[in-house]
Amino acid sequence: MGPGWVLGRWAGRLLVAGLVAFMTFPTLVVFVASFNDTAILSFPPQGYSLRWYANALTYPQFQRAAVNSLLVTLATAALALPLGIASVLALERGRLRGRAFWAAVLLSPLIIPGVVAGLGLLILGAAIGLLQSRWPLIFAHVVLVLPFVIRSLWVSLANLDPNLERAAASLGAGPWRVFWRITLPLLRPGLFAALLFAVIISLNEFVVSLFISTRVTEILPVAMFTYVVNYTDPTIAALSALFILGTFVIVYLADHVLDMSAVFQIAHGRDRERA
Amino acid sequence: MARDATEILKEPPATGRAEGGGPRVPALCLLPGLLAMAVFALALGALFQYSLLEFIPGSLRTGGVTTGNFRQVVAPQYLRAIWDTIALSLATTVLTLLASYPVAYALARGRSPVLRSLLLVLTLAPFFTGAIVRTYAWILVLGNAGFINSLLLKAGLLETPYQMIFTTQGVLVGLVHFSMPVMILILAAGISHIDPTYERAAVSLGANPVRTFLRVTLPLSMPGVISGFVVVFAWTFSAFPTPELLGGGRVKMIANVVKDLALDSFNWPGSAAFAVVALAVTFVLVAVVARSVERLGRHA
Numbered sequence: 001m002g003p004g005w006v007l008g009r010w011a012g013r014l015l016v017a018g019l020v021a022f023m024t025f026p027t028l029v030v031f032v033a034s035f036n037d038t039a040i041l042s043f044p045p046q047g048y049s050l051r052w053y054a055n056a057l058t059y060p061q062f063q064r065a066a067v068n069s070l071l072v073t074l075a076t077a078a079l080a081l082p083l084g085i086a087s088v089l090a091l092e093r094g095r096l097r098g099r100a101f102w103a104a105v106l107l108s109p110l111i112i113p114g115v116v117a118g119l120g121l122l123i124l125g126a127a128i129g130l131l132q133s134r135w136p137l138i139f140a141h142v143v144l145v146l147p148f149v150i151r152s153l154w155v156s157l158a159n160l161d162p163n164l165e166r167a168a169a170s171l172g173a174g175p176w177r178v179f180w181r182i183t184l185p186l187l188r189p190g191l192f193a194a195l196l197f198a199v200i201i202s203l204n205e206f207v208v209s210l211f212i213s214t215r216v217t218e219i220l221p222v223a224m225f226t227y228v229v230n231y232t233d234p235t236i237a238a239l240s241a242l243f244i245l246g247t248f249v250i251v252y253l254a255d256h257v258l259d260m261s262a263v264f265q266i267a268h269g270r271d272r273e274r275a
Numbered sequence: 276m277a278r279d280a281t282e283i284l285k286e287p288p289a290t291g292r293a294e295g296g297g298p299r300v301p302a303l304c305l306l307p308g309l310l311a312m313a314v315f316a317l318a319l320g321a322l323f324q325y326s327l328l329e330f331i332p333g334s335l336r337t338g339g340v341t342t343g344n345f346r347q348v349v350a351p352q353y354l355r356a357i358w359d360t361i362a363l364s365l366a367t368t369v370l371t372l373l374a375s376y377p378v379a380y381a382l383a384r385g386r387s388p389v390l391r392s393l394l395l396v397l398t399l400a401p402f403f404t405g406a407i408v409r410t411y412a413w414i415l416v417l418g419n420a421g422f423i424n425s426l427l428l429k430a431g432l433l434e435t436p437y438q439m440i441f442t443t444q445g446v447l448v449g450l451v452h453f454s455m456p457v458m459i460l461i462l463a464a465g466i467s468h469i470d471p472t473y474e475r476a477a478v479s480l481g482a483n484p485v486r487t488f489l490r491v492t493l494p495l496s497m498p499g500v501i502s503g504f505v506v507v508f509a510w511t512f513s514a515f516p517t518p519e520l521l522g523g524g525r526v527k528m529i530a531n532v533v534k535d536l537a538l539d540s541f542n543w544p545g546s547a548a549f550a551v552v553a554l555a556v557t558f559v560l561v562a563v564v565a566r567s568v569e570r571l572g573r574h575a
Contacts, residue, residue: 003502005483005484008484008485012377012381015377016377016378016394019374019375019377019378020394020397021454022452023378023397023401023452024376024397024400025416025453026409026412026413026415026416026452027400027404027412029412030408030411030412030415033415041418041420041421041425042420042425043421043422043425043426060294072454083307083308083311084308086304086307086308087304087305087307087308088307089300089430090300090301090303090304090305091295091304091305092298092300093297093298093300094299094300094301094302094304094305095299095301095302096302096305101542102305105309105312106308106312107311108312109315110313111557111558111561112319112554113509113512113513113530113550113554113557114513114515114530115513115515115533115534115550115553116319116322116513116533116550116551116553116554117315117318117319119318119322119533119537119546119547119550120315120318120319120321120322120550121315121318121545122537122543123318123320123321123322123325123427123543123547124314124317124318126335127321129407133296135535138372139282139311139314142311143315144313145530146308146311149425152487160297161289162297162298165297166297166298167297169298175298178298179298183297183298200402200403203405203486204403204404204405204406205405206405206406206407206421207406207515207516208532210534210538211534211537211538221405221406224407224408224411224418224518225407225516225519227326228407228411228414228520229520236411237411237415240298240407240408240411240412243404244408245404247403247404248403251403253535264446
């Protein structure tokens with residue numbers, strides 16, 4: 001290998017490092033700005049304080065929005081998971097014609113632009129007269145997370161060894177018992193990934209939620225958006241920092257309950273290939 | 276091969292293993308999910324209906340059937356937004372592709388497992404932080420009192436802040452940053468599916484690394500490049516939070532017009548017409564490129 005080759009390798013590494021820096025650097029700026037002690041930003045900050053954290057946590061609209069976020073996300077997960085399990089079981093094991101078509105129908109919300117879904121649900125919600133409640137939000141979130149829930153569960157179900165279920169059935173367990181005692185526990189990795197997707201996507205959903213929420217029902221990303229449009233102080237930096245930390249705690253806990261590399265198996269495949 | 280996160284973004288598994296694949300399940304189990312989709316379809320239907328109804332200013336009630344909303348879409352004041360949307364989407368997709376390929380290549384072919392998992396974490400992290408947080412971060416970086424301007428002013432390189440926020444270029448930076456993770460994952464999946472023996476064969480036959488990349492790796496990764504292109508173009512075409520916050524009303528894309536008309540002017544019919552146009556473009560694009568990927572796949 002000539003010196004040009006080595007030089008090229010290092011240039012490549014530098015390029016990748018630079019691109020990754022571009023991707024991560026804004027997040028670092030958010031953390032620095034959140035400790036700025038004046039309302040007007042400056043870098044590096046003149047002094048440091050936690051006043052914007054206090055402001056973010058005591059601002060009534062954020063408190064209300066946080067409660068809404070929690071309720072909507074919980075309801076979304078509670079509805080989307082059973083819906084996803086039923087759909088995947090039918091898709092994989094149902095006596096079904098046009099399997100691919102039905103799957104495409106259930107995954108279709110992925111390709112509908114957010115403003116289209118938002119405006120459509122706004123018009124429909126107004127027609128039904130439900131816009132003052134959280135139901136349109138919960139419905140929208142369920143539909144939006146369902147493709148991810150279905151994908152995660154489907155991979156798990158397709159990899160499940162049916163002999164275990166057959167063994168249970170041959171030993172006299174009824175269909176429900178097989179489902180509760182064998183199928184569902186074996187689906188745990190998929191269920192877990194599905195739950196993670198449902199929670200993360202619902203907590204962060206913004207565009208559709210903007211269209212169908214009021215000041216009373218709005219979730220945190222919508223409240224943050226309104227604040228950014230109207231004020232320039234670093235309160236949102238503090239709230240963003242908390243949001244990022246909160247998400248990382250969820251992912252970290254997730255990692256402890258279940259091996260995350262089982263959820264995102266990019267590295268594993270490569271390792272096997274290299275060996 | 277590897278069941279990775281990017282499979283979420285691809286088509287569903289080809290067929291169920293209905294025969295011998297565990298206990299039978301009644302097809303009726305599909306009903307609740309389809310019911311939810313039916314309500315969703317009803318919402319889209321309501322949108323189509325409104326796009327053909329006359330807007331009565333100052334009222335949420337609508338008049339008779341008209342095509343006026345669609346004629347309004349190409350009115351001079353909106354043509355700019357449509358043009359900006361097309362130009363920004365194209366520029367974003369091309370730049371995102373160029374910026375993502377090296378990272379994807381490192382992610383798929385890097386030698387150190389530690390560095391690869393670090394790359395994976397850094398690529399996935401933005402998925403876990405929402406659009407508002409990610410866009411707000413760029414306000415802090417590009418703003419007139421933001422990170423870059425503060426440093427340049429302090430260093431004496433600038434007299435007055437350089438306007439980066441609320442410009443087309445600022446929006447472009449935000450859009451590229453927003454699209455990179457998904458592009459990287461799609462490209463990495465594509466590159467990792469290439470059998471490395473092809474590259475080794477090229478090298479052993481005397482091709483230098485540049486030639487190997489240009490003649491072997493790059494052509495074989497084209498399916499990934501094309502599907503990344505479609506996904507990012509379609510996403511950017513209907514991008515909302517980034518142009519809304521980084522454009523500050525001075526740079527508008529179609530989604531921003533939809534929101535302005537619907538939530539600020541309460542012109543739901545006019546807004547619906549724009550939304551229908553956005554949806555149509557998205558569908559046509561996805562169909563066209565899906566077909567060309569299929570054709571490419573058959574040739575490869």
